[in-house]
Amino acid sequence: MKSITLKKVQYSYGERNIFSNVSVTCTEKERLCILGENGVGKSTLLKILCGDITPDAGSVEKGGHVRFVYVEQEFPKDASELTVSEYINTKIGVSLTKRVEGIAEELGFDITKIDSKALCKSFSGGQQKILALSVALATNPDFLLLDEPENHLDIVSRMILIRMLQEYRGGIVFISHDRLVIDSIATKVAELAQGEVHISEGTYDDYIEDKMARIGGMQRAFDAETKRIKQLEQTVVILKQKAIRGKEISAYQRKLAELNELKKSHKESGRPEEKKTKIKISQGGPGFHDGKLLARMEKIGFKYPDGKAYMFKNVSLEVRTGTHIALLGRNGAGKSTFLKCLTGELPLTEGEISWASTYDPTAKIPEKPVTFAYFDQHMSFDPERKPVDVVMEKLNCFEMEARAALGAMRFDLTRQQTPIGRLSGGERMRLRFAIVFGKKPDFLILDEPTNHIDEVTWEVLLSACKLSKSTILLVSHDYEFIQEFKPGLFWVIGNQTVTPRWRDLGELLAEMGGDKEVVEGK
Numbered sequence: 001m002k003s004i005t006l007k008k009v010q011y012s013y014g015e016r017n018i019f020s021n022v023s024v025t026c027t028e029k030e031r032l033c034i035l036g037e038n039g040v041g042k043s044t045l046l047k048i049l050c051g052d053i054t055p056d057a058g059s060v061e062k063g064g065h066v067r068f069v070y071v072e073q074e075f076p077k078d079a080s081e082l083t084v085s086e087y088i089n090t091k092i093g094v095s096l097t098k099r100v101e102g103i104a105e106e107l108g109f110d111i112t113k114i115d116s117k118a119l120c121k122s123f124s125g126g127q128q129k130i131l132a133l134s135v136a137l138a139t140n141p142d143f144l145l146l147d148e149p150e151n152h153l154d155i156v157s158r159m160i161l162i163r164m165l166q167e168y169r170g171g172i173v174f175i176s177h178d179r180l181v182i183d184s185i186a187t188k189v190a191e192l193a194q195g196e197v198h199i200s201e202g203t204y205d206d207y208i209e210d211k212m213a214r215i216g217g218m219q220r221a222f223d224a225e226t227k228r229i230k231q232l233e234q235t236v237v238i239l240k241q242k243a244i245r246g247k248e249i250s251a252y253q254r255k256l257a258e259l260n261e262l263k264k265s266h267k268e269s270g271r272p273e274e275k276k277t278k279i280k281i282s283q284g285g286p287g288f289h290d291g292k293l294l295a296r297m298e299k300i301g302f303k304y305p306d307g308k309a310y311m312f313k314n315v316s317l318e319v320r321t322g323t324h325i326a327l328l329g330r331n332g333a334g335k336s337t338f339l340k341c342l343t344g345e346l347p348l349t350e351g352e353i354s355w356a357s358t359y360d361p362t363a364k365i366p367e368k369p370v371t372f373a374y375f376d377q378h379m380s381f382d383p384e385r386k387p388v389d390v391v392m393e394k395l396n397c398f399e400m401e402a403r404a405a406l407g408a409m410r411f412d413l414t415r416q417q418t419p420i421g422r423l424s425g426g427e428r429m430r431l432r433f434a435i436v437f438g439k440k441p442d443f444l445i446l447d448e449p450t451n452h453i454d455e456v457t458w459e460v461l462l463s464a465c466k467l468s469k470s471t472i473l474l475v476s477h478d479y480e481f482i483q484e485f486k487p488g489l490f491w492v493i494g495n496q497t498v499t500p501r502w503r504d505l506g507e508l509l510a511e512m513g514g515d516k517e518v519v520e521g522k
Contacts, residue, residue, distance in 0.1 A: 002028040002064040002142050004049060004173070009058035011044060018044055020195040021058070028142055028171040031185045035175075035207070036192035037454040039424030042175045043073060043147055045192065049173060050145050068143035069136040073151060073175075075128035080121035084111050087120055088135060096138045103134040103164070108157045108330060108513075125152035126331035137164060146174040150181050151451065154331040155477040156512050177453055179204065179480035232258060293356055294370060294443060294471055295319040300351030302341050311337045313350070315498045317491065319443070324465070325473045326482050328508060329493035335475055338493060339445055342473075343374055373441035373470075375449050379432050383421025387411060387431050390420070394435045405438035406431070409460055426457040433457075437464050444470040450478040479505070 005025040011018045018041040026032040034042045047053040049060060050070040079087055088097050104111050109130040120128060129152045136144060144165075150158050162184045165172060176182050182189075182204045189200045189207035200207035243253075301313030311334040319325070329335045340346040342353070355370045381390055391402035406416050409430040420428065429452070436444065449461055462484050465472060473491075476482055482505060490501045490508055501508055 002066050002171070003062070004066060004068070004143060004171070005061040005063070006045070006049065007059050007061055009045075009048060009055045009060075011041070011048065011053070011055045013044075017195055019055075019192075019197075022192075022195075022197045023058075024190050024197055024199060026143070026171050026173050026188070027063075031165075031172040031174070031187045033174055033176060033182050033186035033189050033204070034192065035182075035189055035455065037424060037456055038426035038429070038452070040192040041195075042192055046070070046145055046147055046173065046175060066143060067139075067141040068145055069139055069141045070145040071132050071136045071147065071149060073147040075120065075125070075132060080119065082120055083117060084114065084120065084131065085116065087131065091135045092139050096135075099138040100131075100134045103137050104130050106164075107134065107160055108154070109134075124331060126154060126157065129153055130157065133161065137168070141170060143171045143173065144168065146172065146176075148175050148177065148452070150176060150178045150477070152331075153477060155328065155479060155482075156330055156509060158477055158479070159509060160513075177450070177455070177458065178478050179458075180478070183480075292321045293318060294321050295356065296354045298352050298354070300341065300348050300353060302337060302346060302349045310349070310496050312493065312496050312498055315351070317498060317500060319471060319473075321442070321471055322469060323471050323489070324485060324487045325471075325489055325491055326485065326487035326505075327473060327475045327491045327493060328512065330512065333493045335493055336447070338498060339374075339447060339473075339475070343372060343445065370442045371439070373436045373439045373444045375432065375436045375444070375446045377429070377432065377448060377451055379435075381420045381428070381431070384419055386417050386419060387423070387434075388416045390431065391434055391438065395438045397438075401438075405434045408437070408464070409434040410456065425452065426454040429453050429457050430460055433461055433464060437468060441470050444468065444472045446472060446474045446476070448475055448477070450476050450481050479509075 003025055005023070007023050009019055009022045022045070024032070034045060036042050044053060047070075048055050050068065051060070052070070079090070082090065085094070085097070088094065088100055092100075101110075101112055107130045109127045111131065120131065123131070129149070133146075133149060136146075149161060149165075153161060158178065158181065162181060165185050172185065174181075174185070186204055186207075187202070189202075189204065191198045191200070191207070191211065198211070200210040295318070297315060297317045300315050301310050303310040303313075327335055327338070337346065341348055387406055388399065388402050391397070391405055392399060395402065395405065397405075403413075403416060411427070411430065411434070415423070415427065420431070423431070433449070436446075446465075450458065453461065458481065462481065465474075465485055474482070474485055474487065476485075490503070490505070492499050492501050492508060492512070494512070
């Protein structure tokens with residue numbers, strides 16, 4: 001049977017150790033998912049597997065004559081100046097063009113209808129991802145190496161991709177933060193943590209059970225270590241008194257050295273936690289009641305000045321306080337344009353949006369305009385600044401409030417003072433969440449907040465949403481996150497309109513062209 005194996009692989013980046021003796025195997029009948037927090041080296045591991053990076057030690061072994069295709073997380077920059085035909089020819093040759101076109105059309109991108117001279121850099125992120133995946137699938141390799149294949153795909157395209165990967169006959173090694181993708185595809189999970197890999201045979205649920213058992217064992221070891229430290233502390237006190245009198249000096253020195261070393265490792269590791277993050281966030285004022293009309297859209301429409309067709313028109317919707325709304329739509333349907341019209345960034349072509357005022361009898365100014373917050377996943381920071389200072393500036397608050405906002409997002413005191421440039425990708429995303437939720441807005445827009453986030457950050461975001469009293473409008477292509485978010489209603493955008501719907505998510509996706517069996521059979 002064909003296989004690819006990492007054997008005792010070690011890799012460092014500068015002074016930072018990424019892996020230590022990592023070994024993992026995937027056969028042609030397995031679907032291996034690589035999990036771990038952002039910054040632990042998942043993409044690096046995949047690049048070592050495909051040969052793009054050479055490890056410091058260890059080896060990559062292939063069982064049999066193995067053909068594999070690697071699809072990067074983002075579309076390669078060196079291909080952005082190519083046309084579609086040039087890209088296909090460069091990657092796999094023109095003979096497979098028809099197969100690529102068929103796969104791409106099924107995923108939602110009809111490349112036969114685009115200008116033949118159009119460069120890949122002119123395509124959206126979703127179109128680029130579909131093109132890259134279609135080329136990879138068309139070659140029918142023994143192994144697919146996929147770095148977050150769901151990135152930039154809309155929720156319907158994700159479901160279609162899941163079905164394609166379920167039907168694929170070769171092996172798959174993939175990185176994903178989308179739980180529906182993982183639940184539907186993975187037969188084995190490899191979690192990267194502290195430079196080591198932990199293998200769980202079976203599905204994502206099996207991995208969670210294994211992880212909880214592993215953490216339970218680590219907790220018992222930690223508690224035993226705590227007990228040993230207390231015993232040593234008592235012993236050292238007794239031996240110290242004897243050493244002062246010139247007795248058992250060497251025994252005192254040995255026990256003191258053991259105690260200091262044990263205390264150091266004990267403090268650095270901390271007691272492992274198995275429970276989901278608990279967050280306490282106060283949102284909204286006491287006079288802010290669920291169900292109150294927050295905004296009314298009356299026959300609104302928009303088209304770009306140089307455009308002939310409307311992106312949407314004759315749309316009438318209401319927004320009520322405390323509601324959780326999920327905006328659904330295929331890529332290119334106009335979700336981002338609609339959001340920009342809501343926030344006023346783009347002026348409406350027709351119609352009107354009326355915003356109510358909020359009322360809080362305990363406030364100095366009882367009646368005030370509705371406050372907005374828009375989550376920007378690309379918000380940049382000065383790498384030299386500290387998170388606590390950034391939050392104080394963005395929220396215009398005292399240090400104690402800033403620390404509380406960061407603590408809610410699982411920043412301990414040390415990480416709050418760590419320069420942002422040294423934070424992981426997940427931590428930087430949680431810093432953005434601390435800012436947007438810390439503003440305590442009346443109306444919060446979360447535009448694809450689940451992109452590129454790890455498991456811990458996913459849980460932190462979900463808990464913050466559930467505890468928030470803000471009205472939240474969510475745009476996400478993560479099926480599991482939408483389900484857990486529990487929207488009160490959906491807005492479905494498409495065919496130049498936005499329609500309020502109160503149906504099951506699976507039914508709505510089926511109407512939009514998704515594969516309901518993927519959800520029901522996951």
